[in-house]
Amino acid sequence: MKILEPGKIGKMNLRNRVAMMPMGVNLKDVDGGFSARARDYYAARAKGGTGLIITSGTLVTSQFEEFDAVFVLESKKHLTRLNDLVEDLHSYGSKLCLQLTPGLGRIRSGLPGFDPNKEPIAPSPQPMLWREDIMARGLTKDEIHFLVKAFGNAALICKLAGVDAIEVHGYGGYLLDQFCTPLWNKRTDEYGGSFENRMRLPKEIIQEVKTVCGKDFPVIYKFTPHHMLEGGRTLDEGLEMAKLLQSYGVDALHIDVGCYERWWLVTPTVYEKPGSAIPIAAAVKNVVDIPVIAMGKLGDPELAESILQEGKADFIGLGRSLLADPEWVNKLEEHKVEDIIPCIACFEGCAFRVIKERYVSCGLNPQTGKEKELVIDPALKPKKVLVIGGGPGGMETARRAAQRGHKVTLWEKSGKLGGKLIPASAPGFKKEVERYINFLKTQIYKGGVDVHLMQEATAEKILRTDADVVVIATGAETSRPGIPGIDKGNVVSACDALLEPSITGNKVIVAGAGHVGCETALYLKELGKEVILVEMASKILPEPTFPNNEMKINAMIAEYGITVFTGTKISKILDDGVEVETAGETKEIKGDTVVLALGFESKERIASELIGKKKVFTIGDCASPRKIMDAVWEGFHVARNI
Secondary structure: OHHHOOEEEOOEEEOOOEEEOOOOOOOEOOOOOEOHHHHHHHHHHHHOOOOEEEOOOEEOOOOOOOOOOOEEOOOHHHHHHHHHHHHHHHHOOOEEEEEEEOOOHHHHHHOOOOOOOOOOEEOOOEEEOOEEEEEEEEOOHHHHHHHHHHHHHHHHHHHHHOOOEEEEEEOOOOHHHHHOOOOOOOOOOOOOOOHHHHOHHHHHHHHHHHHHHOOOOOEEEEEOOOOOOOOOOOHHHHHHHHHHHHHOOOOEEEEOOOOHHHHHHHOOOOOOOOOOOHHHHHHHHOOOOOOEEEOOOOOOHHHHHHHHHOOOOOEEEEOHHHHHOOOHHHHHHOOOHHHOOOOOOOOOOOHHHHHOOOOOOOOOOOOOOOOOOOOOOOOOOOOEEEEEOOOHHHHHHHHHHHHOOOEEEEEEOOOOOOOOHHHHOOOHHHHHHHHHHHHHHHHHHHOOOEEEEOOOOOHHHHHOOOOOEEEEOOOOEEOOOOOOOOOOOOEEEHHHHHHOHHHOOOEEEEEOOOHHHHHHHHHHHHOOOEEEEEOOOOOOOOOOOOHHHHHHHHHHHHHHOOEEEOOEEEEEEEOOEEEEEEOOEEEEEEOOEEEEOOOEEOOOOHHHHHEOOEEEEEOHHHOOOOOHHHHHHHHHHHHHHO
């Protein structure tokens, strides 16, 4: 496979064509240095076979900005810890590239640790994104010159520490990209105006790094050829930018798409097709002679390999896929693709945690970010474990317990494993979830778990077994609040509508506009039905969710032409629609079918009957309806501690 062949960036030789993408991790020491936990995190990906590790953005100076989730490299006090990281990665055969950034600029206000009392910066005066009441000031020329020197200083520390390359953080509408874009750069001096002037700061940074570190020290430049935003960079200018960056001496180009106004493109949501940014990377590759790194939901090995085989890129960038499974490359080399934990682009364990000022992890892999603490050790005394429920929590418990050497039996009352993941994976834009179901089922059977389908559990049945430990993971049921008419024949659950959309009529009213309601509405609309969303809260997606998921869902609902009523309470379900209360008025909304997406309720009753008779644990939605991550993490920890 080409993806496993050696590659080269400048003078840097790499063992394969896989690069770990830079992602915010919030794993720094208090002074911004690389913590022991950060080293464990990156080393796990190196041990897993990744050829090039690119760290998250590292500030070259903290004079203008502070950001809780990124590292800082502005003095030699960080050198020793950085060298420790280098030696850790080199011991596994990987190379280290530090992504260096001059700052975040106008987008700073939406990220952790923002201090509105510290005057924000930008290329020229402008309102902050997300906080238009706060104005960023333009940097002075002396401050720009200081940033250039700080970049050279940070790069030199990298070289002295043994780092193999640096990447310039010039993409996605961050500060350096703002300088290159007339939408955000209104300067009238030599750093603004013409294309060449707007490219002056990147040019000076690259020249400074090459001067300080030597022309053979590899420099990768991450940039956005197309912002996909009116007034932003067009692809034509992006291709000219690529050629100019090559002429400045850059050794490779790392391609991104979008900006924070189109955040779902920068960090693709589950709703984006895998590889959707590849045409942009391929266009850049056609106009330059240096390597191109492509990225954007490329965790499917077949897709990644096809991109290289077709000459659309030279390296494959993996981000969240390596959070889900640090052994991605090793498993590919060992022909164990079915054992790769797939990323489902949920953001719950990674980016959402980081913006909430927690360490990075993964919704499907709790070991991420705690590689040393959460080791799966063989059980000292293997036990007989009975798992009730074949959803994500139950299957994670079963596979992990079996991995430790316990004898595991799993009962599932239906004829399929997967639980609520099955309806969740029904829409075409949720196929990553289907991959995860298949992964779990494969691990269950490979691990020797004794699976019994069509086996409904009762306390009496469980007590007749010889199980030492019982794990209840029976999930939750659709909430059916006391709305008059809720038991009518024209009312169905969202799960049933997802599994069998033919049970709904041509005009569908979806009650509830959380994730389940919105995704059900989008799916039914794709099937050609007229869809109306009704939500009691003042906006759709009222529960906390990662911002780019919210942005993308809102954009899709507008694009699909779905009618939305917010601040609207359903007071009665009628034979031909619903009666609602909104803005102090009562009105009717006509529809053939009402789809309930009003949340889930736990109705678990077995555990209380087992207490004192069996050692019992209750996990996932049957304990409290939440998200996939909660079920998986609870299943993991129960299995680890049995």
